[in-house]
Amino acid sequence: MDKAVNKTNLMAAEITLHGVKEYLALQQHKGLLRFLTCGSVDDGKSTLIGRLLHDSAQIYEDQLASLKSDSAKMGTTGEAIDFALLVDGLQAEREQGITIDVAYRYFSSDKRKFIIADTPGHEQYTRNMATGASTCDLAVILVDARYGVQTQTKRHAFIASLLGIRHFVVAVNKMDLLGFDEQVFNRIRADFTDFVKDFGNLDIHFVPLSALNGDNVVERSTQSPWYQGGTLLELLETIDTQRELSSLPVRFPVQYVSRPHLDFRGFAGTLASGIINVGDELVALPSGKRSKVERIVTFDGDIQEAVAGQAVTITLEDEIDISRGDLLARPDSAPAVANVISADIVWMDEKPLQLGQLYDIKVAGKKTQASVTAIDYVVDVNTLARSATDTLGLNAIARVTLELTEDIVFDAYSLVRDTGGMILIDRLSNATVAAVMVVSGQHVNKQTASQFSAFEVEFNALVRKHFPHWQAIDITKLGA
């Protein structure tokens, strides 16, 4: 007998218990966690996701019936259900060599709603992983207990942390094959912790599990009495990723100006970080004009307080000129402006980066132009070794200097993703060619900076990097 109640039955039971209205209200107010799953081929990612969906009763009756008959047909797991078949769409695509994108799956438990970004683990899919990671708050990194921390594990951890993920769950899978040996688990924990020690302040959890048998996935296992932590689902339900955003400075990128009639002028968007209350003084950037919050309007009516992640429309007491792409912040913690930025980038286009070429750049609803004027270094994603280069190919990760045609309001990506994350777009093909994570920025006097060609700026940067003892000055800072 299956231990999981299937979704149709569970929903019916919950609705009977609470009534339809309460049920819908309950669903609506559950928190949302977006997480990324990554692992190498055969680590058991598909089995784990399938197991998670099944044991948390996310499978409809008809899905379960076809899963049972497919499992019997394939015969890969004997009498048992092959949970990997649940998430096989992606695999089929991979075999056919079709370009893989991120597969998003949705499920919910009593406590939270989840969106899983399931990304392929191969090195050639770095851009897909980066795309998936950019919207996630947590990464589940699968490790096959038999092989421990592998090169791929390190690559995944590096890319996830580069894309701003601070919460990690390392799922040490296939522990059943090693008799749930605590020593194996401890070694993997020590190896992983050692590898990420320079990645900043990370919140890392480790869980020993068997995706195949369901140990410590949703149900607590009797095989690992030495493990005191939560099951994978418990961790996903309880790790707090939201609070951090609310404790950051207020950043409200204006997505559009709402003017349904003459008496209403509101600024709609999603609060990227911080908390806004009615009556708070805000400054509009780049204009620098100030006003106070008059109303915070939502789909469900007015509210007094908006927290990070909420989509709201804000009206101000004064008529000040604000347009799409502008940003609202508190005057005492407003972000800086810059036209020269230092950033980590993931190159996502088949066509290599051209130094000096003008690309469109988009940040928090604002679009302008930028060129990469220097590549400080490119990172080997497998060893993290840095080297010099003058171009970047598909999936390359590098630290670069970008020069923008006008000032933008920005934050470091590590502080606020929405105002520190940008994309570069090819102006002819309109393809997204790079994800940009800002490290720092500065305003450079354009008159002075534009005296120099892109080549001169790049050459100057190379000289400064490789011959620091010459003490060459930074020409981009002249007259700043």
Ligand SMILES: Nc1nc2c(ncn2[C@@H]2O[C@H](COP(=O)(O)OP(=O)(O)OP(=O)(O)O)[C@@H](O)[C@H]2O)c(=O)[nH]1
């Ligand atoms: N013994 C054991 N086998 C497992 C476990 N989890 C997965 N497997 C087996 O490992 C093999 C690979 O599992 P998949 O779920 O297909 O692995 P994957 O990482 O999704 O593989 P790709 O999709 O090819 O990247 C299958 O034969 C699974 O049955 C586990 O916890 N214990």
